[in-house]
Amino acid sequence: MGNIIINDLWSFLKPEIFIAGGIFIILLADLVIRDNRKAIHFTALIILIAAFASALLQMGTESFIFYLGKGNNHGLLAVDPMSTFIKLITIFSTILIVIFTITSEEFKGSKFKSGEFYTLLFGMLLGMLLLSSGADLIIIYVSLELLSLSSYVLAGFIAGSNRSSEASLKYVIYGATSSGIMLFGISILYGLTGTTNLYAIHTILVSPHVNYLTLGLSILMIFIGIGFKISAVPFHFWTPDVYEGSPLPVTAYLSVASKAAGFALLIRFIKVGFISSVGTNGFWNFYENFDWQLFLIILSIASMTVGNLTALWQNNVKRMLAYSSIAHAGYMLLAIAVLSEKGMLAFLVYIAIYMFMNLGAFYAVMLVANKKGNEEISSFAGLGYKNPYLAFGLSIFLISLTGIPPTGGFIGKLYLFIALLDGDMYWPALIALLNTVISLYYYVRIIKEMYLTKALDDTTIETSKTELTFMFALVAPILVFGIYFTPLVNFCTNFVRILGF
């Protein structure tokens, strides 16, 4: 019996085991290696690459882990293609964040404790990995808190910086409140169904005896916690301040990995808890207890409209990208709102490309901020002449974020619109299209600043060859996927399935 559990753990939980072990290894390495800081970055990279490889190897497996026992065939964790995809995304973006950290100017000097930083970063990653496969509300709440608690500290990681401290205070207050409300929602759902397991909740929600009003209330409360993580309107108020104040690598991490984990939770919550079956045409059939489609459409349209319209007035590029990430959460939410397998595919394609383009944009902004010390839009004036390579890379990222061909962002939007039209959602599709046009204005504003505005001073913005190579390593997939996207889409198609559905 004991052996079976250990075998199960080893065959399905390798990424989590590597990361959890990695936390201890890094803590030890931090104590032992005092003089050579590079060794810690290197150790972190090796552990992450091992975890990424093991996640790749468990592609296609589907199983419960930690069975509840007593003839119960549900488990606490569900390893399935969708969760594996989100694990790949989160681990890969962590690898990129380690490289961000090495080149970040904010993290230079003796004040930066790299051992503590990676311990917290790995704690956050472990929370995301467990969250993406959590099938029980207990483990979902615990891993959500693990993710949040580590990220509160990371947001305020620069010692002595007022902006960073303020960001972490705002993050912890908004985060603790929303997770508290989510917990209250979970307690009501537990009272309604008598179980905390999502798969068991599914079987109980079939019965017509469930009080729809109470159920709706508990769903709304739980959604506050999820909406906070994916920063959807109206739970987005923390996003601009926290993104602006946090150190740039942390901001970039929050905008991609943390969002991906939140979406994984949302998808599993909807698909496992509330749909009766997946139809032959790929659409999800629902019980008549909660109108998920209308709910998600309203939230996603609010997110993209508020995000894009507010981004127009921002003069700080980091803050502008924060609003842009709210808008992108809206697009991804709209892909899920189709409630079909095609919508899921569109979401997976979108988030894979979003990872490259958003991290790339943050990296290019960080290279400028390293030299200028701030991210104001005026710092970008004349960049096209001062450093043509950097300006070219940033332009590609911004064009891709808008969704103009031949970049990957266009493919993400293309699959989103295909899924929307497939689901007969013409009005949401039209609003999303209008939003894309609005977003063009503020993305192009940065490009215009780089190429058409004269620089106010003649400080040079130099970048090392390694930094440029890394940036172009992020530009390459965007351009390649923009033209030759079949492999990416085929790859994503393998990951649409969720355990049991």
Added chain:
Amino acid sequence: MESMSVGLTHFLVLSSLLFSLGIYGILTRKNAVLVLMGVELVLNSANINFIAFSRFGNFGYDGQLMALFVIVLAAAEAAIALAIVLNIYKSFHNVNVDEIDKLKE
């Protein structure tokens, strides 16, 4: 039902009151420490729900298990949040949430 017996409803009323008080505290208090006390009230109101449902609904021990986890997490959250408040006090010399607004344009 006997006039003196305490049933599920009593616990639910108590937890709803605690929850509302917690939210009220979060929304109205200016001092960050008092805001965090509001958060603790919210978490503990959910705990009362979990234990009451598990006791009166014959749902097994899942609810009580959850309550134990929440107690631990609430302690961890309080530790981290207070450390952050201390950090704020070092740089701003007060902990009033409405006076810490340097990140606005």
